[in-house]
Structure formats: C-alpha cells, structure tokens
Amino acid sequence: MIEEGKPLFLQIAERIEDSIVDGSLEEETKAPSTNELAAFYRINPATAAKGVAMLTDKGVLYKRRGIGMFVTAGARQALLGERRDAFAERYIDPLLAEARTLGLGPDDLAGMLRNRAASAPISTEGTPA
Structure with missing residues (x-):
C-alpha cells in the first residue's frame, strides 16, 4: 500500500483525498486522527501529522478544537x-x-x-x- 519513492506524508494526504472523492469520507465528518493513521500505516505520527497539515493548509480539512479534524464543506x-x-x-x-x-x-x-x-x-x- 506504501509506494516507494514518494514521500509518506504525500501518500497519506492522497489517501485521505481519495476517500473524500470516492465519498467514503463525507464532508463535515470526522477525518481519521494522526494516531489512527500512524497505527494503520505503521508510520511515525509526525509523518501522518504532516500529511494532515498539508490538507489543512489546502483547506480540505479543518480542526474543531478538542474534537479532531473534519472534512471541509465543498472539499x-x-x-x-x-x-x-x-x-x-x-x-x-x-x-x-x-x-x-x-x-x-x-x-x-x-x-x-x-x-x-x-x-x-x-x-x-x-x-x-
């Protein structure tokens, strides 16, 4: 599932985007946490956090303080x-x-x-x- 030669954080971001595009991760729903992503892909949580941060910067995800990351409406x-x-x-x-x-x-x-x-x-x- 992990592609050689492509940074892991980019792969994490792309997988989340794929889930949004295919509808399995709907708008205004909670996205997987950094720890969940790290455990699932068996990677460092900091790497997963970098992929999530990239999507946040892009406006695809947003943070609800104390609750987690959510898919932005219109994403x-x-x-x-x-x-x-x-x-x-x-x-x-x-x-x-x-x-x-x-x-x-x-x-x-x-x-x-x-x-x-x-x-x-x-x-x-x-x-x-």
Missing part, C-alpha cells in the same frame, strides 16, 4: 475540480497536440473516443457513487 467538489484540471493537463493537452500533428479535429477525436469507449470493457471502478 469533494474542490478536489474533483483539481483532479479534472490535472487530468486535462496530463492527458488532454498532449492528446490535442498530437491530434494537431496528425491533422485530426475535435469531431475526429470525439468519434475515436466514442468508438474506443464502445469497444472497451465496462467497468464501474473509480466511478463516484
């Missing part, structure tokens, strides 16, 4: 928007650049996507509930 939509932007940057922009090189227009690309989607196996994995 899911903000994370989805951020991921959509990253998706476009990582996949769509290079796709469009190559399409231009090949002389393909938007209609050509849309047709290719429809054809590929029609022949692709049906999967609900990663589909938001």
